[in-house]
Amino acid sequence: MPFTLVLNIFAAVGQSFLSFFAAVGRLFVFAAKAVGHIFAPPFFGRITLKQFMDIGYYSLPVVGMTTLFTGMVLALQSYTGFTRFNAEGAIASVVVLSITRELAPVLAGLMVAGRVGASIAAEIATMRVTEQIDALVTLSVNPFKYLIVPRIVAGTLMLPILVLIGDIIGIMGGYIVSVHALDFSVGSYLKQTFDVLQAADVISGLVKAAVFGFIVTLMGCYHGFNSGRGAQGVGAATTNAVVSASILILIFNYVLTQVFFS
Amino acid sequence: MINDNKVAAGENAGTGSSGHTATPMIRMSNVKKSFGDKHILRGIDLEVKKGESLVVIGGSGTGKSVLLKNILGILEPDEGTIEVDGHVTTHMRGRARVELMHKFGMLFQGAALFDSLPVWENVAFGLIHGEKMSKGQAREIAVEKINAVGLSAQRVADLYPAELSGGMQKRVGLARAIATSPEIIFFDEPTTGLDPIMADVINDLIVESVKGLGATALSITHDMASARKIADKIAMIYEGEIIWCGDIKDLDNSGNPYVEQFIHGRAEGPISKHSDFAKSAKSKA
Numbered sequence A: 001m002p003f004t005l006v007l008n009i010f011a012a013v014g015q016s017f018l019s020f021f022a023a024v025g026r027l028f029v030f031a032a033k034a035v036g037h038i039f040a041p042p043f044f045g046r047i048t049l050k051q052f053m054d055i056g057y058y059s060l061p062v063v064g065m066t067t068l069f070t071g072m073v074l075a076l077q078s079y080t081g082f083t084r085f086n087a088e089g090a091i092a093s094v095v096v097l098s099i100t101r102e103l104a105p106v107l108a109g110l111m112v113a114g115r116v117g118a119s120i121a122a123e124i125a126t127m128r129v130t131e132q133i134d135a136l137v138t139l140s141v142n143p144f145k146y147l148i149v150p151r152i153v154a155g156t157l158m159l160p161i162l163v164l165i166g167d168i169i170g171i172m173g174g175y176i177v178s179v180h181a182l183d184f185s186v187g188s189y190l191k192q193t194f195d196v197l198q199a200a201d202v203i204s205g206l207v208k209a210a211v212f213g214f215i216v217t218l219m220g221c222y223h224g225f226n227s228g229r230g231a232q233g234v235g236a237a238t239t240n241a242v243v244s245a246s247i248l249i250l251i252f253n254y255v256l257t258q259v260f261f262s
Numbered sequence B: 001m002i003n004d005n006k007v008a009a010g011e012n013a014g015t016g017s018s019g020h021t022a023t024p025m026i027r028m029s030n031v032k033k034s035f036g037d038k039h040i041l042r043g044i045d046l047e048v049k050k051g052e053s054l055v056v057i058g059g060s061g062t063g064k065s066v067l068l069k070n071i072l073g074i075l076e077p078d079e080g081t082i083e084v085d086g087h088v089t090t091h092m093r094g095r096a097r098v099e100l101m102h103k104f105g106m107l108f109q110g111a112a113l114f115d116s117l118p119v120w121e122n123v124a125f126g127l128i129h130g131e132k133m134s135k136g137q138a139r140e141i142a143v144e145k146i147n148a149v150g151l152s153a154q155r156v157a158d159l160y161p162a163e164l165s166g167g168m169q170k171r172v173g174l175a176r177a178i179a180t181s182p183e184i185i186f187f188d189e190p191t192t193g194l195d196p197i198m199a200d201v202i203n204d205l206i207v208e209s210v211k212g213l214g215a216t217a218l219s220i221t222h223d224m225a226s227a228r229k230i231a232d233k234i235a236m237i238y239e240g241e242i243i244w245c246g247d248i249k250d251l252d253n254s255g256n257p258y259v260e261q262f263i264h265g266r267a268e269g270p271i272s273k274h275s276d277f278a279k280s281a282k283s284k285a
Ligand SMILES: Nc1ncnc2c1ncn2[C@@H]1O[C@H](COP(=O)(O)OP(=O)(O)OP(=O)(O)O)[C@@H](O)[C@H]1O
Pocket: B035, B040, B059, B060, B061, B062, B063, B064, B065, B066, B067, B109
């Protein structure tokens, strides 16, 4: 009796391992297919531009607010910490380094996963459920080119731009708190800021952003495209897109940090 | 199970319509399709000759829509072969599949309009993206087709699908299916959800598309009045097979108890004893 129980547990674990690898395999095939279609005509320029607006421009307020308050709180927190060691001078470097290397890309990625990833998944899943994707096929249009490529291209290109703007706003947030609330002098804070600011830090953040943009839009498209049937399918697709994109962002953030800074 | 009538009718129909049709436009042989352990299509044999209008009838959930999707390539059959215009298309992919799609027009059961696009762009979609026509020219054709399905293009062309009633959406779907003047048109329940007068307008339009433009049509309907109007031939699907296929004029003396029960809409007969619906209805009672 206990022996069969152990066997059953092994079987269940094995089963979930197998289905996990099968899922990863399907995702890889999907991603490879999507990337392949990016470089082969026909291209849908106008639709891609619309996605640039939807994914990039309309995410600006969310990303701006997130990085602004993050920069502000960083200045505040490091001030309370650093005054104990008389190290207030390091506040600017903490703000600049954390924003550009980590916080702007990761937080922007997570916010965009919630905003854009969810809406991509819901939209494409609804199209799947209502047979609009089948209708595309019957009208001689490849759904990968028409639906997926524009979103993935827009996500991969727009997130770095969003993060660059987020960098600026976040550093400004730190500046505002330091100068107006903590009574730093404008000149010395700005000097410290520009002393620590390095292209490599900013660029590493932007590369991360591009990867995160790809992940968010890929997961939205993948879960939407393979959605189950009915309203339940759409709901599950949306949840899965956001959760999987968020977790992958955190994992890839670690991997990329390891690659860049070791 | 297949009635002898099928073979006889199949041979006659071609000579009646256009004469030179040795190869059928659509041929399915022994097509099988399952979803998990649900065996939906269990060996479909079906032929549609060029310029002919075939109507498939059969109970709800018997796999009529699945049958169309297999021919279109949206679903891939598990077994059997599908030929279109003499070419085997069963597992065709890539560019060849896209080329093949140019031949097809499809009206989906649920209309399947693109809800991000206005009505006219829905109708013009195949022209703009499939045929690479200019937008202005495509709009002109779209307006013409919208009017042809009994809608006022002036009023609806710039509305979005969500702003239309179900029956209006269905007609826009029909306009989209015929906009590119395809060689083969599939209509999945074209008159469902329409009032009787509009249903007849649509019937006329289908007849006109087939007879006027020389298209081949494969339709699905539960509406026997519509079937009698648009069909040259009728096929009945039951338990995953075509159990009867014959000329429309032979429908009333098919001698097939399943067909008789279906066309007269009787609750009692051979069908109710086996169908899932009847089982669940009984267990509830
Ligand atoms: N993609 C799919 N996955 C799983 N099952 C499916 C799928 N498509 C259809 N089915 C099942 O196949 C069966 C036949 O479906 P189909 O839509 O072809 O019925 P139908 O004959 O068109 O019925 P109706 O007249 O109500 O439209 C149904 O039981 C349905 O649940």
